[in-house]
Amino acid sequence: MIALQRIGAVLSKELIQLRRDRMTFGMIVMIPLIQLLLFGYAINTNIRHIPVGVLDYSHSGLSRVLIQTVEATQVVKFTQRFSALEAAEAAIANAEVRAVLIIPADVSQRLARHPTVGLGSPPASDELTARPVAQWLADGADTLVAAAIRSLRGMPLTELLDKPANRTTPTFEVTLLYNPEQRTAVHIVPGLVAVILTMTMIMFTSAAIVRERERGNMEMLITTPVRPVELMLGKIVPYIFIGAVQVAIILGLGHVLFQVPINGGLLQLAAATFLFITASLSLGLVISTLAKNQLQSMQMTVFVLLPSILLSGFMFPYEGMPVAAQSIAEALPATHFMRLIRGVVLRDVELVQMMPDVSWLALFTLAGLTLASLRFKKRLD
Amino acid sequence: MTELVIQAQTLSRDFADVKAVQGLDLAVEKGCIYGFLGPNGSGKTTAIRMLTGLLRPSAGEVRVLGLKLPQAADELRLRIGYMTQKFSLYDDLTVKENLRFIASVYALSPRAQKARIDELLDLYHLEAQQQRLAGRLSGGQRQRLSLCAAVMHKPQLLFLDEPTSAVDPQNRRDFWEQLFDLSAQGTSILVSTHYMDEAERCHRLAILEYGIKRADGTPEELMRNLGAQVVEIASSDPRRLKQRLLGLPQVVSAAQLGSRLRVLVDAAISDPVAYLSHQSALAADDALTVVRPSLEDVFVVSTGARSQ
Ligand SMILES: Nc1ncnc2c1ncn2[C@@H]1O[C@H](COP(=O)(O)OP(=O)(O)OP(=O)(O)O)[C@@H](O)[C@H]1O
Ligand SMILES: [Mg+2]
Numbered sequence: 001m002i003a004l005q006r007i008g009a010v011l012s013k014e015l016i017q018l019r020r021d022r023m024t025f026g027m028i029v030m031i032p033l034i035q036l037l038l039f040g041y042a043i044n045t046n047i048r049h050i051p052v053g054v055l056d057y058s059h060s061g062l063s064r065v066l067i068q069t070v071e072a073t074q075v076v077k078f079t080q081r082f083s084a085l086e087a088a089e090a091a092i093a094n095a096e097v098r099a100v101l102i103i104p105a106d107v108s109q110r111l112a113r114h115p116t117v118g119l120g121s122p123p124a125s126d127e128l129t130a131r132p133v134a135q136w137l138a139d140g141a142d143t144l145v146a147a148a149i150r151s152l153r154g155m156p157l158t159e160l161l162d163k164p165a166n167r168t169t170p171t172f173e174v175t176l177l178y179n180p181e182q183r184t185a186v187h188i189v190p191g192l193v194a195v196i197l198t199m200t201m202i203m204f205t206s207a208a209i210v211r212e213r214e215r216g217n218m219e220m221l222i223t224t225p226v227r228p229v230e231l232m233l234g235k236i237v238p239y240i241f242i243g244a245v246q247v248a249i250i251l252g253l254g255h256v257l258f259q260v261p262i263n264g265g266l267l268q269l270a271a272a273t274f275l276f277i278t279a280s281l282s283l284g285l286v287i288s289t290l291a292k293n294q295l296q297s298m299q300m301t302v303f304v305l306l307p308s309i310l311l312s313g314f315m316f317p318y319e320g321m322p323v324a325a326q327s328i329a330e331a332l333p334a335t336h337f338m339r340l341i342r343g344v345v346l347r348d349v350e351l352v353q354m355m356p357d358v359s360w361l362a363l364f365t366l367a368g369l370t371l372a373s374l375r376f377k378k379r380l381d
Numbered sequence: 382m383t384e385l386v387i388q389a390q391t392l393s394r395d396f397a398d399v400k401a402v403q404g405l406d407l408a409v410e411k412g413c414i415y416g417f418l419g420p421n422g423s424g425k426t427t428a429i430r431m432l433t434g435l436l437r438p439s440a441g442e443v444r445v446l447g448l449k450l451p452q453a454a455d456e457l458r459l460r461i462g463y464m465t466q467k468f469s470l471y472d473d474l475t476v477k478e479n480l481r482f483i484a485s486v487y488a489l490s491p492r493a494q495k496a497r498i499d500e501l502l503d504l505y506h507l508e509a510q511q512q513r514l515a516g517r518l519s520g521g522q523r524q525r526l527s528l529c530a531a532v533m534h535k536p537q538l539l540f541l542d543e544p545t546s547a548v549d550p551q552n553r554r555d556f557w558e559q560l561f562d563l564s565a566q567g568t569s570i571l572v573s574t575h576y577m578d579e580a581e582r583c584h585r586l587a588i589l590e591y592g593i594k595r596a597d598g599t600p601e602e603l604m605r606n607l608g609a610q611v612v613e614i615a616s617s618d619p620r621r622l623k624q625r626l627l628g629l630p631q632v633v634s635a636a637q638l639g640s641r642l643r644v645l646v647d648a649a650i651s652d653p654v655a656y657l658s659h660q661s662a663l664a665a666d667d668a669l670t671v672v673r674p675s676l677e678d679v680f681v682v683s684t685g686a687r688s689q
Contacts, residue, residue, distance in 0.1 A: 009485030013474065020473050220469035220530070223433060224486045225458045378454070380435045 006226050011235025014208075018238060024204065032196050032246045033253070039192050040185050040258050047148040053080035053097040055088045055151040057105040066103065066111075066134065066157075073155060075148050088137065098145045099138035105135060114157065133157065178263075178346045186261070189254035191314040193247055193273070194337045198280055198308045199241055199301075205284025206297040208235045209376065214293060219380065228373040236281040243277035244270075251345070266346035268351055272344055276337035277363040282368025283333065289375040308334035336360050384411040385567045385569070386538050387432060392441035394427050394592075401427040402592040405441070409571060409585075412578045414564050416583030417573035418680065420458075424592035425573035426466055429540050432571070433463050446538055462531035466542040466573075468523050472516030476526055479515055480533065487534040501529040505559070522549030524556070526676055534564065539563065541572040545579065557582055577677045588683050595683035603679045609645040610653045611678055615668040616642055625662035634681050645678055 018024060056063050071078055080097055082088040088100040104110065110133050138149040179186040182233045221231070251269075254260040264271070283304065291297035309315060311325055313333035318326065329335040336357035343349035351358050387409035394402045395506065402424040409415045417425045430436040434454030443450040448457045470479045477498065479588055484494040502508045505525040510518060515526060524544055531539060541560075545553045557579065566569055572583065580586050587597040596603055615621045619642045623635045626644060633645040645654040652667045663669075 003488060005488050006486050009482050012485075013471070013478070013482045016478055017471065017473050215472065216467050216469050217471060218469075219435065219465045219467075220463075222435060223461075223463045223465075224483065225455070225488070226486050342474060379437065379451075380430060381437055 003227075003230060006230045007234045007237070010231055011237050014235055014238050024244070028242050028246065029249065031200055032249045034194060035196055036189070036250050036253055036257075038109060039188055043184060043188050046182060047144055048074050049077045050075060050098050050148060051079045051096070052099045052101060052149075053082050053088055053091055053239065054078055054101045054103065055082045055085060056103045058107045059162040060101050060108060062108050062111065063103045065106070067101070069157070070101065070152065070155070073152065075152060076102045076193055092137065092139050095139070098142070098186050099136055099149050102135040102136060102137060103307055107292065109165055110134075111157065144165055183258070185254070185258035186346065187342075188314075189250065189260040190341045191312075192254075192339055193250050193341055194276065194312060194334045195274060195309050196246060196250060197243055197273075197337075198307055198334045199275055200246060201239060201280035202284040202287065202301045203298070204239055204242070205236060206287040206291065206301050207294050208285065209288035209372075210291050210294050210297050216378055220362065222378040222380070228376040228378065229369070230324040231376065232282075232285055232369055232372050236278065236285065239281050240274065240277050243280075244273065247273050260345070262344075265348075265350075268344045268349075269341070272337065272340040272358075275358060275365070276333055276340070278365040279333040279337075279361045279368065282365045282372060285372035286368050286375070289372050304332075308332050313338045333361055333364055385409065386411050386413075386446055386526065387415075388442075388444045388681045389432070389570065390442045392428070392431060392443060393439050394424075394431060394436060397437045402431070402438075405589075405592075405594055407432075407587065407594075409569065411569050412564060412567055413584045414560060414570045414572065414582070416580045416586030416618070417571070417589055418575065418577075418580040418586050418676075419573070419589030420575060421588040422591075424590060426542055427592070428589070429463075429542050429571065429573060433461060433540055436457070442483050459534070460536055461538045461540065462534070462536035463540045464527045464531040464542060464544055466546070468515075468527060470515050470526060470530055472515060475512050475514055476502075476518070477511040480527065480529060483530045483533045487662070489534070497533065501533070504630045505529050521552040524548055524552075528556075528559070532568075535568075537568065539568055539570045541570065543573050543575070544573070545576070553579070577675070577680065581662060581676050588680060590684040596679065600676055604674045607674045607679050607682055609674075609678070609682050610648060611672050611674050612646060612653050612657055613638075613672050614642045614644060614657070614663070615640060615671050617664060617666070622662055622667070626657075626660070627661070631656070636681070643672075643678075645682060 039225065054067055056067075067078060070076060076099070078101075080091060082091065085102075088102070091097045092100060110131050113131075114133055136149050136152065138146055178184065212221055247269075251260070251262060251375045255262060284301070287297055287300045287304075291300060307328060311321065311328070311329040312318075312332055314334070318329060318335065321329065339357050340351065340354055340361075343354055344351070385408050387407055389405055389407040392402060392405040392407070393400070405428060417428065419425050424685075427436065431438050431450070432443060434445075434450050434457055437451050445457055446460055450457065471482070474482065480498045480501065481494065484498060489497060502511055505528060507522065507525055507529065510522055512616060515523065518526060524547065528541075528544065531541070545556055548556065553576075560570060560572070572579070574580055580609045583600065586603070588595045588603075596608070599686065614622065617640075619637050619640060621635055623642055626635045626642070631647045631650055635642055635644045637643075638681050644657065646656065650656045654671060657663065657669055658667075
C-alpha cells in the first residue's frame with residue numbers, strides 16, 4: 001500500500017526546500033535559457049566566411065575576377081595574399097587561414113579550355129582540357145572546413161566570362177522536407193530539449209538522497225514510517241513540473257528566436273516529454289542511492305550526460321555511428337527521446353507510430369524507480 | 382511481573398575491528414525512564430540504533446514492545462519515537478514546516494495535525510519560534526523541537542540519544558520535568574547521557590564502557606552496592622597526597638575537588654578512616670570524613686577497574 005499523504009508530505013517538503021534554495025531555483029530557468037542561446041547561435045553546420053588566403057602566380061585580371069567570384073559564394077573570405085608557397089603553408093599551420101587558393105601562371109589558358117566554360121572544341125579526353133583551373137590547399141584536419149572547401153570544387157565559372165549558364169541536368173533531384181532552408185537551429189533546438197532535460201533532471205535528483213544523508217537527515221527519515229517508494233515518488237514529482245517549465249522555455253524561445261516550427265500536437269509533445277522526464281529522474285534517483293556524497297553524484301551525472309550529448313543523435317546522426325556506439329546509445333533515454341521529440345516537433349509524428357521508443361522510456365522509468373526503491377534501505381548499515 | 386518494553390540478550394555489534402557493543406543484556410520495564418550512562422565511544426548510540434531497528438545486530442536477540450527485531454522494524458516505527466544525538470530535522474524548514482512534515486509522514490489527519498502541532502508548540506514553548514528556520518534556533522530550542530517531532534505520534538516508547546548535550550542547566554532541568562510528565566502519562570523512555578546528575582534522575586540505568594555493560598540497577602542500588610567506601614580528606618597539599626595514595630592497592634581512586642581529595646577505598650577495609658590515617662602520606666592536620674557515595678563514584682569504580 002502506498003500512502004498518498006506520505007508522498008504529499010515528502011513532495012511539499014521538497015518544494016519548500018527548492019524554493020529556499022535560490023541557486024537551484026535560478027538554475028531551473030538559467031540553464032535552458034543560456035544553453036538555448038549558446039547552441040542556437042553558435043552551432044552552425046552551414047559554414048560561412050572561412051578565412052582563406054590566395055597565392056597568385058598569374059597576376060592577371062582574370063585571377064582577380066576569379067577571386068571575386070569565389071568570394072561571392074560567401075563560403076570563404078580572402079584575408080591574406082601570399083607570394084610564396086612556404087608562407088602560405090605556414091599560415092595554414094598557424095591557423096591564420098584555413099585554406100589557400102593557388103592560382104597558376106597559366107590560369108587563362110586553363111580557363112579557356114575548361115569544359116564548363118564551353119569554348120571546348122577539343123574533346124574532353126584531351127590532356128589539357130582535363131586540368132582544373134586552380135588549386136585549393138586546405139586544413140583537412142577539420143572535416144567541416146574541408147567539406148566546405150570541397151563543395152567549391154564544382155562551382156560554375158560561366159559568370160566569370162559573362163557567358164550564359166551552361167546548365168547540366170543533375171543526376172538526382174533532391175527535395176528537402178521539414179527544413180527546406182537547411183537551418184541548423186531547426187534540428188538543434190528540439191534536440192537541445194533532450195540534452196538540457198538530461199542535464200538538469202539527473203543532476204537535481206542524483207543529489208536528492210545523498211543530500212539527506214550528507215545533511216544528517218537520514219537517521220530521522222528512516223525512523224519515520226515513510227516507505228522507500230513513497231520517498232522516491234515524493235522526490236521526483238516536483239521535478240516533473242520543473243522539467244515541463246524548461247521544455248516550454250526551450251521550445252517557446254526556440255520558436256520566437258529561431259523560428260523553429262512546432263508541427264506536432266501539444267498533447268503528443270507533453271506525453272513524450274513526461275516519459276523522458278520521469279525516465280531521467282528515476283535514473284537520477286538510482287545514482288543518488290549509489291553515490292556516497294554529492295561530488296560522486298555529480299561525477300556520475302557527467303558520466304551519463306556526455307554520452308547523452310554525443311551519442312544520442314544530438315551532435316552526430318545515429319546511423320553514422322559504429323555498432324558498439326549505437327548499442328550504448330540505445331540504452332540511453334536521451335536517444336529515444338531525441339527521436340520522439342524531433343518526430344513530434346518537426347515531422348508531426350504521433351507517439352503510437354513510435355512505440356519502441358515510447359515503451360523503452362516507460363520501462364526505463366519503472367525499472368529505475370524499482371531499483372532505487374530496492375536499493376534504498378531503511379537502515380544505516 | 383511487570384511488562385517489559387525492551388528485552389535484549391547478548392546484543393552485539395561489530396564495525397570492522399571495533400566492537401561497539403558486546404553482549405548487552407537489557408530488560409526495561411514499561412513506564413520506566415531507563416538511562417545509558419557511558420563515556421564517548423562506549424556504544425550508547427550503537428545500542429540505541431539496534432533497539433530502534435536502524436542497525437542490525439551482529440549477534441543477539443532483541444524484542445522491543447513485543448516485536449522481534451530486525452524483522453518487525455517497519456511495524457515498530459509507528460510505535461516508537463527517536464530523538465537522534467545529532468539534530469536531524471531540516472535546517473532549511475521552519476519549526477512549523479518540520480512539524481507538519483513529521484505529522485503528515487505519521488499520517489495524522491489535517492485536523493489532528495493542527496491540533497497536535499499547536500499543543501506541542503505550546504507545551505514545549507516554541508510558539509514564538511514557529512516561523513523561524515530550524516537551522517537558526519538555539520541549542521535548547523532545537524532540542525525541544527526534536528522532542529516535539531519525536532513525540533508527535535504519541536509513541537509508547539521514546540529513545541533519546543544525549544538529548545541535553547547542547548543545553549544549559551536551567552533548560553536541562555525543564556527538559557527533565559517534561560520527560561517526567563511523559564513518563565507519568567505512561568510513555569517508557571530510554572535516554573543516554575554522560576551527565577551524572579541526569580543519570581541520577583533515571584529510574585534505572587546501565588553503565589556502559591567499551592561497549593560492555595559494567596553495572597545496572599536503580600541509582601540507589603548502584604550507590605548502595607558500591608564496592609568501595611568514600612572518604613574525603615581536606616589536605617594542605619592534595620596533589621601530592623593523591624599521588625602517594627594512588628600507589629596503595631586498596632585505594633581504588635582519588636580525585637581532587639578543590640582543596641579536598643575524594644578517595645575510594647576498597648570495601649574489604651572495614652574502617653577506611655582508620656586505615657587512611659595510618660598511612661605515612663597523611664599529614665597530622667588532614668581531616669578525614671566518610672561521605673555518602675555518589676553516582677560518579679559508582680561510575681569510577683565500575684569503569685575504572687578495567688581501564689587502569
Ligand atoms: N558506522 C560506524 N562504523 C564504524 N565504527 C563505528 C560506527 N558507528 C560507531 N562506531 C564505533 O563504535 C564505537 C561506539 O560508538 P557509539 O557512537 O555507539 O558511541 P557513543 O557511546 O554513542 O559515543 P558518544 O558519547 O560520543 O556519542 C566507537 O568506537 C565508534 O567509533
Ligand atoms: Mg552517541
